[in-house]
Amino acid sequence: MESTxxxxxxxxxxxxxxxxxxxxxxxxxxxxxxxxxxxxxxxEDRLFVSTLLHGNEDTGWLAIRALLTKYAVRKTAYKLPRSLSIFIGNVAAARLRLRRFDGQPDYNRVWPGSKDVDSxxxxxxxxxxxxxxxxxxxxSVDIHNNTGINPHYVCLTWLDDSFFYLATLFSRTAxxxxxxPGTQAxxxxxxCPAVAIECGKPGSPGSVDHALQYLEDCLHLRTFPTHPFPKRDIDLFHTVATVRIDEHTSFGFGSDPCALNFxxxxxxxxxRELPPGSVFGSVNGDGQTGLMVTDENGRDVTERYFALHGKQLITRRPLMPAMLTRDTRVIRQDCLCYLMERMTLEGI
Incomplete structure (x- = not known):
């Protein structure tokens, strides 16, 4: 489906x-x-919240629904502690519980700053x-779920004290x-301070309650603290690379007869911080990893992070993956995972 x-x-x-x-x-x-x-x-300062930018990630909507139910004086009148604007995104994909339709741009890759300006x-x-x-x-808060096993964490694109305060209201893992490019955050x-919160898998225990409590905290917070953010209060990681699977490479999980098996x-x-030599999978065929790893500037850095040892796909340097998933459709539509490194806040 492609929207016109x-x-x-x-x-x-x-x-x-x-x-x-x-x-x-x-x-x-x-x-x-x-x-x-x-x-x-x-x-008068307004909280902006977006949900269902990915149609299969419903924790945000369930938290917003609970919030609206709590503050409803009547079903169409609300007594909120702060003005609130809610953007409900890809409802067409949500109808079928899909991240997005094949051929449809990702609703969290097409915001201003994206290379996509014509869709x-x-x-x-x-x-x-x-x-x-x-x-x-x-x-601004954008609410998401993951398709793989991840802790609850928060994403940010600016390194600023107000962003850190907003982030750690949800999680110290950031x-x-x-x-x-092209994300809502x-x-x-x-x-304004803007974050995306990652609430684990849809339906996971506590995910809706955690998102709801976070929205409550944002609505009741009058101002951000003016004193410097205490750097010890956050565990900060930096996304340094994106791992995708070559579109011509077959892959699977387990014993499937594929070129790349995880x-x-x-x-x-x-x-999890993985040491060099950690096994990521196994390959069959022409001696290629089947992976495409790009850094923040879009450069191919596959050989910096992965190597073949016989038929085993191993890591070449210390790294920490995030958003690894076994959902083959999501992997094809987006990526296998992101690679992160620990980041210090000294000098920021």
Whole structure:
């Protein structure tokens, strides 16, 4: 499915049916991507929250639904402690519980700053950014799930004390990234503290409650502290490379007859510091790794990180993977994982 036209729906009230709707019902109820503005009772500085940029990641919607239910005076009237704007993204893919449709741009790769400037999806995100430019923003939060086993953590694109304070309200584990471009967090970072929160797998115990409590904390936080952020309060990692599988390379998990085979428990390596020589998988065939690893500047750095030892695919240097997944469709649509290094805040 490839969109040729997308209309941004803007609402100033919550339709009654949304308070009992599952994510796969939102397309019928909203008719497409929707931005909802709700005025708060105390602060004009507005919290912007986005959810379902990936249609199979429903923790954000379930947390927002619970938040709206809590603060509803009537189903269309809210007594929020801070003004709130909610962007509900790829409801068409959410109908089928898909990250995105094949042939459809990723809703978290087409925000201003992306190389994609011509698609209907990129035009839609520019409209969202232009609409939010009319408001004074306190912070921006983009809510996500993972398809592999990961801890709850937070992503940020700016190294600034207010960003660190916003991040550690959710988790002391934080990832600084510059790639991929075109993310919601990057698009809003120039306007306000902005983060993306990663809430584990959809349906994992505690994920909705954690996201809900974080939104509550953001709504009730009056200002960010003015004193320097205590650097010991954050475990910061830097995404240094993206690992993809060559489109012509077959792959699997276990004993499948593929060119590239990974351990079925591969995603348990997420956020584990791996020494050189760690086994990542095995290869069959022409002696190629089948991987394509690119750094933040898009350069091929595959040989810096991986090598073949016989038929074993091993690491060449210390590294820590994140977002490893066994979901073959997500791997083809996005990547196998990201590689990270620990980052110090000295001098920042």
């Amino acid at each position: 036209q997308l209309t941004l729906r803007i609402l100033h009230a919550v339709p009654d049916a949304l308070l009992s709707a599952e994510s796969d019902q939102l397309d019928d109820l909203l008719g497409g991507p929707t931005l909802i503005h709700l005025d708060g009772s105390e602060s 209907a999806e990129s035009r839609l995100m520019r409209k969202v950014v232009d609409e939010m430019a009319q408001y004074r923003l306190f912070a 990832v600084y990234f510059q790639q991929p 990057a698009a809003f970072s120039a306007r 351990d079925p428990a591969l995603d348990q390596l997420n956020f």
